[in-house]
Amino acid sequence: MITTTGLTKVYASRGREVTALDGVDLHVREGEVFGVIGQSGAGKSSLIRCVNLLERPTSGTVTVDGVDLTALAGRGPRAGKELRAARSRIGMVFQHFNLLSSRTVQGNIELPLEILGVSGRERSRKALELLDLVGLADKAKAYPGQLSGGQKQRVGIARALAGDPKVLLSDEATSALDPETTRSILQLLRDLNQQLGLTVLLITHEMDVVKTICDSAALMKRGRVVETGTVAELLATPGSELAAELFPVTGRATGPGGTVIDVTFQGEAAGRPVISQLSRTYNIDISILGAAMDTVGGRQIGRMRIELPGPYEENVVPIGFLREQGLQVDHVEYADEAEPADAPAQTPALVKESAK
Numbered sequence: 613m614i615t616t617t618g619l620t621k622v623y624a625s626r627g628r629e630v631t632a633l634d635g636v637d638l639h640v641r642e643g644e645v646f647g648v649i650g651q652s653g654a655g656k657s658s659l660i661r662c663v664n665l666l667e668r669p670t671s672g673t674v675t676v677d678g679v680d681l682t683a684l685a686g687r688g689p690r691a692g693k694e695l696r697a698a699r700s701r702i703g704m705v706f707q708h709f710n711l712l713s714s715r716t717v718q719g720n721i722e723l724p725l726e727i728l729g730v731s732g733r734e735r736s737r738k739a740l741e742l743l744d745l746v747g748l749a750d751k752a753k754a755y756p757g758q759l760s761g762g763q764k765q766r767v768g769i770a771r772a773l774a775g776d777p778k779v780l781l782s783d784e785a786t787s788a789l790d791p792e793t794t795r796s797i798l799q800l801l802r803d804l805n806q807q808l809g810l811t812v813l814l815i816t817h818e819m820d821v822v823k824t825i826c827d828s829a830a831l832m833k834r835g836r837v838v839e840t841g842t843v844a845e846l847l848a849t850p851g852s853e854l855a856a857e858l859f860p861v862t863g864r865a866t867g868p869g870g871t872v873i874d875v876t877f878q879g880e881a882a883g884r885p886v887i888s889q890l891s892r893t894y895n896i897d898i899s900i901l902g903a904a905m906d907t908v909g910g911r912q913i914g915r916m917r918i919e920l921p922g923p924y925e926e927n928v929v930p931i932g933f934l935r936e937q938g939l940q941v942d943h944v945e946y947a948d949e950a951e952p953a954d955a956p957a958q959t960p961a962l963v964k965e966s967a968k
């Protein structure tokens with residue numbers, strides 16, 4: 613639904629150039645909620661603004677629903693009209709809502725329809741229908757100043773949906789909201805995604821947002837996408853930074869000489885008694901150092917850090933057994949193998965099995 617290829621954005625600022633996007637390739641599938649996460653300055657805002665051509669990319673292409681927006685942008689006045697039409701099919705939700713304080717809630721939602729030349733009667737019908745959809749049917753005549761932050765964002769979402777978009781872009785939509793309101797807005801976005809088949813591309817600096825509603829995610833650093841995939845793929849990628857942050861598991865080795873592994877259970881594998889099977893099959897004692905179950909992107913996931921007796925080389929067969937059960941296994945090596953209890957719990961290096 614959304615594809616960017618080699619997307620680059622260079623700003624000229626006070627005589628020097630700032631590369632905000634450095635060749636971003638993004639692929640967002642139809643009907644998914646895709647989260648782009650990164651620290652301040654990573655280029656998230658530039659990316660989302662380039663996707664709907666609020667900002668013109670320096671180079672690269674942006675295709676939304678089969679239309680190459682970058683090609684439309686470059687071609688004279690007629691193309692300008694086409695670009696506006698294509699843009700009206702992309703809804704945008706902002707961190708600070710961007711509502712007009714002088715207009716009622718209904719008037720705010722009708723604004724994009726006015727610009728599209730929709731008749732008064734139809735505008736009103738559509739606005740009231742959208743207000744109902746976002747749970748604010750009784751606020752049509754209220755002014756933004758009379759609403760809570762969460763209600764304002766619901767109005768912002770209703771307005772974004774006025775042009776019947778297939779794509780919704782969300783620029784830190786919940787960053788200005790408290791945790792409970794954040795949850796309700798994320799739930800609304802998830803409901804709209806499912807009810808309307810809406811594709812959602814959101815940017816955020818909060819891992820919880822990704823964890824709560826995203827099917828797929830990308831991690832941005834210094835203008836580049838450094839990791840991307842579905843949540844399931846990321847969790848199955850050894851050493852994935854996103855996976856470790858989405859689903860941290862901690863726990864220290866009981867002493868030197870053992871093998872510490874992180875085992876990730878997803879889907880059907882989450883329900884099987886694999887650890888007791890492992891223990892019985894190989895007659896080994898297993899220490900559970902840490903464990904957590906959670907729902908990530910709507911999927912039940914479990915992660916467990918366990919210790920097997922003896923060095924890694926002696927545990928190749930039991931580890932192979934776990935992998936045969938469809939489990940993800942990451943070998944955890946501590947910075948100082950001789951004194952694992954002193955190693956920081958959060959920062960053991962995960963060793964890719966392929967490198968072994």
Ligand SMILES: Nc1ncnc2c1ncn2[C@@H]1O[C@H](COP(=O)(O)OP(=O)(O)OP(=O)(O)O)[C@@H](O)[C@H]1O
Nearest residue numbers: 623625630632650651652653654655656657658659
């Ligand atoms: N209009 C601009 N002119 C010059 N430099 C800019 C402009 N907009 C962004 N930048 C620079 O581009 C880089 C990426 O900024 P961007 O706002 O896209 O990052 P971000 O990940 O969204 O950060 P934040 O979460 O703080 O908004 C930063 O170094 C920023 O200073």
